[in-house]
Amino acid sequence: MITFKSGKLCHAYPSFGELVAEFKRLHGWDAGVPDGLLSPSADRQISTEFVDKSHSEQFRASHHNRATMRVVESTLASRAVEPIRRERPIQLTHHL
Incomplete structure (x- = not known):
């Protein structure tokens, strides 16, 4: 049984990497993200x-x-x- 403490949210489909690759492709950044587009690494890692x-x-x-x-x-x-490929079981709404 997954509890509030033992559970973690993750990507079922597509993976986060696939979402990033798709976003880069849509913006014409296939060869790499242009210099100055991203901030320097805050944690000196990723x-x-x-x-x-x-x-x-x-x-x-x-x-x-x-x-x-x-x-x-x-x-x-x-x-x-x-990965699980299926339609979303619920409709997500945007809240800020």
């Missing part, structure tokens, strides 16, 4: 963000429209979990 907030909003909207999320046992969340 954490970064768009400098232009309009790109952040575009990616957020794209993610919201395409991503199917699911809750899994937190011990599985750090590993690749078999």
